Amino acid sequence: MGTLLINPPYPATEWPIMPLGLSYIAAVLEKNGFEVQVLDLLVSQYSEDKLYRHMAEFRPEVVGVTAVTMNYPISSNILRLCKRFDENVITVIGGPHVTFCAEQTLREAPWIDIVVRGEGEYTMLDIVRGKKLPEIEGLVFRKGDGMVITSDRPWIENLDELPFPARHLFPLSKYRAFGAGGSLISGRGCPFNCIFCSGHRMTGRRVRLRNPKLVVDEMQLVQELGFRVIHVEDDLLTLNHAHVYAICDEMVNRGLKIEWNAFSRVDTVDRELLRKMKQAGCFGLVYGVESGNQEILDRAKKKITLEKVRQAVALTKETGMQALASFILGLPGETKDTMRQSYDFARQLGTSCFHVLAPFPGTEVREKAEEYGITILTDEWSKYDANRAVTATPDAGAREVAEILRQYYNEIRRYVSYQKAQAREGKLSDAEMQEVRLRSQRRFVWSLLKNDCIENLGPLEIGESPTKDLALRLTECLSLPLHQAEEHVMGLEAEGLLVPQVADRHVLWSWSRPFRNELYHG
Numbered sequence: 331m332g333t334l335l336i337n338p339p340y341p342a343t344e345w346p347i348m349p350l351g352l353s354y355i356a357a358v359l360e361k362n363g364f365e366v367q368v369l370d371l372l373v374s375q376y377s378e379d380k381l382y383r384h385m386a387e388f389r390p391e392v393v394g395v396t397a398v399t400m401n402y403p404i405s406s407n408i409l410r411l412c413k414r415f416d417e418n419v420i421t422v423i424g425g426p427h428v429t430f431c432a433e434q435t436l437r438e439a440p441w442i443d444i445v446v447r448g449e450g451e452y453t454m455l456d457i458v459r460g461k462k463l464p465e466i467e468g469l470v471f472r473k474g475d476g477m478v479i480t481s482d483r484p485w486i487e488n489l490d491e492l493p494f495p496a497r498h499l500f501p502l503s504k505y506r507a508f509g510a511g512g513s514l515i516s517g518r519g520c521p522f523n524c525i526f527c528s529g530h531r532m533t534g535r536r537v538r539l540r541n542p543k544l545v546v547d548e549m550q551l552v553q554e555l556g557f558r559v560i561h562v563e564d565d566l567l568t569l570n571h572a573h574v575y576a577i578c579d580e581m582v583n584r585g586l587k588i589e590w591n592a593f594s595r596v597d598t599v600d601r602e603l604l605r606k607m608k609q610a611g612c613f614g615l616v617y618g619v620e621s622g623n624q625e626i627l628d629r630a631k632k633k634i635t636l637e638k639v640r641q642a643v644a645l646t647k648e649t650g651m652q653a654l655a656s657f658i659l660g661l662p663g664e665t666k667d668t669m670r671q672s673y674d675f676a677r678q679l680g681t682s683c684f685h686v687l688a689p690f691p692g693t694e695v696r697e698k699a700e701e702y703g704i705t706i707l708t709d710e711w712s713k714y715d716a717n718r719a720v721t722a723t724p725d726a727g728a729r730e731v732a733e734i735l736r737q738y739y740n741e742i743r744r745y746v747s748y749q750k751a752q753a754r755e756g757k758l759s760d761a762e763m764q765e766v767r768l769r770s771q772r773r774f775v776w777s778l779l780k781n782d783c784i785e786n787l788g789p790l791e792i793g794e795s796p797t798k799d800l801a802l803r804l805t806e807c808l809s810l811p812l813h814q815a816e817e818h819v820m821g822l823e824a825e826g827l828l829v830p831q832v833a834d835r836h837v838l839w840s841w842s843r844p845f846r847n848e849l850y851h852g
Contacts, residue, residue, distance in 0.1 A: 331391040332364075333365070333454075334366075336369045336393065337352055337369070340715075348502075348513060349372075350495055350514070351424070354493075356495075358492065358493065359454065359458055362455060367384075368496075369384050370501055373501060373504040374779055375779075378411055381408065385412060385419075391419060392458055393409065394446075397424075403711050406439045409421040409439070422445075424447075424453075426690070429446075430691035432470035433477055435470075443471060443472070444457065444469055444471045447482070447483070467480055467481050467482065467483035467484070468481075485519075489517065489538055495514070503828075503841045506827055507775045508772055511561050513562075514552060514563065516562060516564055517537050517567075517573070518533040518534070519534045520533065521536070522631075523694070525693065528690055528693050537569060542573065546580040546584065550586060564593065567594060568594045569595075574607065578607055578612075579610075581611060582609060594616065594617055594642075596639045597642075600645070614652030615646055615653055617646075619634075619639050619675075620656070621661055621664075622671040622676065640679070643655060647680070655680075656682070656685065657672050657683070660687035660722075660723065662702035662723065663723065673734055689720070689721055699721075705721060705722045707722060774808070784841060785840075789837065791837075796839075802815075828840075
């Protein structure tokens with residue numbers, strides 16, 4: 331069966347990273363001889379016409395889409411349009427949101443045929459192979475007026491048997507242009523049970539690890555694809571020190587020079603581990619701190635202390651790496667005072683980011699909201715972006731949360747304005763100037779991508795120079811100063827991400843095409 335996998339859009343406030351889940355599914359299908367295409371609507375303009383054109387050109391028999399909670403509504407609507415185009419196409423949805431809302435999803439969306447629960451690689455393969463649905467583990471589907479819930483699919487015990495993600499099916503040049511970095515996993519699973527997270531239910535409490543040599547092989551591949559930075563997306567990389575040491579030693583022994591970062595917990599690092607990671611190119615760790623109030627941490631089953639947070643952040647900085655402390659506003663027991671404590675604690679730590687509690691399906695805080703004193707204000711899923719209040723506690727409502735967020739974002743804006751002023755006066759270091767340029771480039775590229783500016787240009791008559799002609803047209807499209815557009819276009823062309831094709835005194839610009847590599851099929 332020809333299979334179309336769709337990467338749905340989500341808000342610009344999120345970081346556009348190529349989805350590993352879809353990439354793995356595509357790789358498994360390809361490895362087993364099935365034709366697969368990917369329609370990536372995250373880094374391009376989304377429209378019904380574009381979706382219909384792709385359906386008409388490919389004529390897939392199966393369409394699969396993934397969804398987290400915030401983009402579930404648009405993912406569902408995409409499948410509705412696919413079913414409208416071809417009523418015989420098999421529509422499949424997977425991801426963390428529908429894993430825990432499978433029956434509700436099928437009741438509300440009659441255009442969705444199948445919900446895949448949990449790890450989807452082999453479940454999707456069974457569907458595409460045409461195996462009888464009742465015999466496929468990890469599914470929910472309709473049968474007559476009812477629904478069939480098949481048995482849970484066991485976790486993939488040997489992750490090394492999975493082929494490398496099929497990154498060649500995605501528009502790599504667009505992700506590279508944004509500077510998003512490449513991503514990979516070294517394992518799956520998390521043994522902790524934080525009440526605001528469903529990760530342990532999606533991938534299991536027992537951590538399954540990949541062969542460190544394969545992890546580093548994939549790092550080299552991602553680097554060869556042109557990515558300068560790698561994000562290790564394990565829920566918790568630093569749990570198993572021997573595993574991390576093996577990866578780092580392999581990188582050092584190969585002389586692999588690439589920057590990477592990862593997610594961590596403050597109670598899983600020490601000075602020796604951090605030094606080894608720094609030696610292997612790790613430039614930063616994201617720590618889930620969540621709150622500056624110990625009682626709230628205990629209630630959230632975080633199992634860390636504020637003192638341990640201070641120690642881990644200090645050690646990380648001492649090693650020469652960045653430490654990003656991530657906080658969640660609105661956890662059970664939150665008050666105006668505890669939010670202020672978190673804000674003050676974040677400022678003491680240095681670099682921090684704030685999110686807002688989103689009680690996602692599958693989380694304990696949602697399933698026991700009343701017990702935890704949480705009022706869920708809405709089930710409008712598109713608002714579950716962790717950047718706005720969708721819950722309240724007795725002493726911290728949406729207004730109080732919004733006030734703390736306002737202060738946080740105002741500080742960011744003041745910092746950005748200060749940097750711009752310093753840049754104009756030539757008072758920034760090289761590293762700070764690079765930060766300013768990268769921020770400007772990302773704004774520019776995101777506008778290009780979400781408006782399909784390059785795709786919609788058509789042939790341009792050759793004038794003074796193809797590059798300047800393109801920059802001039804983009805200033806009209808994006809309302810930017812010419813010098814800014816020209817600087818960014820020159821950079822993208824120099825990296826081979828934007829490619830001009832000259833014919834008959836005209837130039838047609840396009841994003842460079844992805845390429846294949848035998849490692850994908852190893």
